[in-house]
Amino acid sequence: MFSGDPPAADAWYETVVGADDPRVDAPVTLRIRQQPDGLAYEASEEAEELIRSMIGLDDPLEDIYAAMPSHPLITAAIERYPGLRIVADPPVACLLSFICSAQMRVARTYQLQLQIAETFGQSWGWDGVQLRAFPTAERLAQASETELRELGLGYRAPYVVDSAELIATGELHPTDVRGLPYEQARTELTRFIGVGEKVADCVLLFALGYHEAVPLDTWMRKVINSYLPHVDDGSYTDLSAGIRQSFGGDIAGYTQTHVFHLLRQTPKQDLPPGAS
DNA sequence: AGCCAGGCAAGTG
DNA sequence: CACTTGCATGGC
Numbered sequence: 594m595f596s597g598d599p600p601a602a603d604a605w606y607e608t609v610v611g612a613d614d615p616r617v618d619a620p621v622t623l624r625i626r627q628q629p630d631g632l633a634y635e636a637s638e639e640a641e642e643l644i645r646s647m648i649g650l651d652d653p654l655e656d657i658y659a660a661m662p663s664h665p666l667i668t669a670a671i672e673r674y675p676g677l678r679i680v681a682d683p684p685v686a687c688l689l690s691f692i693c694s695a696q697m698r699v700a701r702t703y704q705l706q707l708q709i710a711e712t713f714g715q716s717w718g719w720d721g722v723q724l725r726a727f728p729t730a731e732r733l734a735q736a737s738e739t740e741l742r743e744l745g746l747g748y749r750a751p752y753v754v755d756s757a758e759l760i761a762t763g764e765l766h767p768t769d770v771r772g773l774p775y776e777q778a779r780t781e782l783t784r785f786i787g788v789g790e791k792v793a794d795c796v797l798l799f800a801l802g803y804h805e806a807v808p809l810d811t812w813m814r815k816v817i818n819s820y821l822p823h824v825d826d827g828s829y830t831d832l833s834a835g836i837r838q839s840f841g842g843d844i845a846g847y848t849q850t851h852v853f854h855l856l857r858q859t860p861k862q863d864l865p866p867g868a869s
Numbered sequence: 870a871g872c873c874a875g876g877c878a879a880g881t882g
Numbered sequence: 883c884a885c886t887t888g889c890a891t892g893g894c
Binding site for chain 1: 883884888889890892893
């Protein structure tokens with residue numbers, strides 16, 4: 594764990610899913626956590642279905658694990674994080690958040706989201722708790738680059754404003770790509786400002802249900818170099834196709850997320866030995 | 870004091 | 883298309 598990281602699975606995670614999310618008509622405030630005897634949640638509305646959808650509870654984990662290749666690193670990741678799911682985040686918040694994540698540490702990106710919500714998001718009170726939703730695209734499109742730089746976004750500030758504007762004007766929306774073939778959907782998402790192929794992969798995987806997506810960040814590139822030297826290292830497109838093949842095709846994103854967490858939370862000497 | 874972080878846009882060849 | 887450079891900021 595790192596200082597500033599999001600709450601652990603056994604701590605309460607609190608959030609507001611806004612009315613700009615296709616799954617709800619009005620904002621739903623909820624908190625959720627893992628307990629020894631199962632999942633616990635409290636919500637401002639009936640939210641069983643929403644939560645199941647948001648945390649991938651109905652994904653067929655046994656089939657998914659069965660489809661993962663038997664590689665020492667993958668096996669170790671499954672044993673370490675059995676039950677880990679891919680979330681289905683609200684698409685707009687996911688897109689704008691991952692724009693902020695470029696060349697930034699996970700913990701700091703998470704803290705930035707809290708600040709963006711605190712500064713621009715709508716406040717929702719529920720059960721003695723006051724929470725702020727991630728702001729709508731309309732609100733962020735009205736923010737100034739300077740305001741966002743003051744939060745520490747650096748050069749990403751104009752990217753967020755410009756992409757929020759694309760959404761707010763109706764010119765382009767992350768959910769527009771639903772139904773497109775994977776690589777076509779990825780290319781389409783790069784029309785957003787500040788969205789390259791890596792961030793596009795994150796949105797496809799963590800918001801739009803493309804479980805074959807494998808975001809090629811610095812961690813996954815290390816994995817390829819250390820454990821999968823046979824994967825063709827050319828363009829992002831080629832490397833992406835190679836690692837998706839090596840990680841189980843349709844469910845490669847599930848493999849990626851298990852491996853990603855194993856790498857981030859395991860001292861190097863405790864990882865399986867590399868190939869080369 | 871560098872080096873790096875869930876990269877991207879813009880410019881050049 | 884492939885490759886290079888500049889870019890904000892904070893933690894170690």
